[in-house]
Amino acid sequence: MLGSEEYTKSREIWSLNCAKCGKCIQICPTYKVTRWEHLSPRGRLILSPYVEDDRELVKSIFSCLTCGICEQVCPSNVEITEIIEKKRGEYAKQTILPERHVRLLNNMVEKGNPYGDDIETMEIDGEVDVIYYPGCTSLAREREIFESTVKILKSMGVSFGIEFMYCCGSTSLRIGGDLSYAERNYRRLREVVERTKAKTLLVNCPGCYRTVKKDYEKFGGLGVRIMHITEFLSENAEMLRLRKDGIRVSFHDSCHLARHMGIVKEPRRVLSMVSEIVEPEQHGMESFCCGGGGGVRVSYRELTREVRKVRIEQFRRTNADVVVTSCPYCYRNLKNGADGLIIKDLTSFIAERLEE
Ligand code: SF4
Ligand code: SF4
CATH class of the missing domain: 3.40.50.1860 (Rossmann fold)
Structure with a gap:
């Protein structure tokens, strides 16, 4: 009978959950600039049952920006970004990946970060209220962000320490890599939280924020309040001059x-x-x-x-x-x-x- 659970439950074959209404298509950035349906949310869903070493199929799955705007308009509540990430995992298991993604995952293995740089490590000595975890991009590529954050925190009189040993694992998770990099950093941060008795873990990068706050829940969570810098500044605005x-x-x-x-x-x-x-x-x-x-x-x-x-x-x-x-x-x-x-x-x- 229509409307019964049989008709409304989520299907294991993801593409069957899509009503093919097309509402997501025009709003998708990759469709907007290419006009190719296989580079749209609906197209990606239609192709999602396949894992094949075909240039356009690989592009369909790996060219999604995981921006999530399609999910906002989808009447069937299809969680497209989650499906894309799972699908990338299936491709990665079969070592079918865009060439530069392979390099990026190798960088994670060899250097512990996607850039493949020797990023300086920073460890907190003693107890602090706030652990500042700057992330790879602020440390290795856009240093001004790291230095500005330190300047702001000092001006506010915050008791903080800087911690960086490993990448949070976001890049690997988002492109289909395994959980090991995220888990390694989770264990490290968990130890730092316990040792420093911090109440807050502060990040600059939204990728780190999502990973540390959402994905680390899979490992049991960090037991500390996780805040993006904008949240921290907004909440403590009276300390900013x-x-x-x-x-x-x-x-x-x-x-x-x-x-x-x-x-x-x-x-x-x-x-x-x-x-x-x-x-x-x-x-x-x-x-x-x-x-x-x-x-x-x-x-x-x-x-x-x-x-x-x-x-x-x-x-x-x-x-x-x-x-x-x-x-x-x-x-x-x-x-x-x-x-x-x-x-x-x-x-x-x-x-x-x-x-x-
Ligand atoms: S998440 Fe991917 S499929 Fe959805 S709108 Fe963004 S780029 Fe398009
Ligand atoms: S908006 Fe949702 S149901 Fe409609 S085509 Fe896109 S994914 Fe399918």
């Missing part, structure tokens, strides 16, 4: 921070302490991806460039003086295709406006 300026700022919501983790008001609260905010046409939970997510920037660079162009044009139309984001990876990606716009990470933007 900032100079107001008259400039107009537009904020880019990272997919992982906004849609995946629900942090939307916090960065705006912090920015509104110093500047006027002008929103791009897609913002908050409806934000448009920067083009770099889900490992796409590593293996499908042209796709990243095209999606980024769309986002940059949305910001150009705001006539904002500065575009601010609070994701080291979005910052890095948007900056590389800024086309004359000024892009800042929220930490640097705020650090520059601290009262001396």
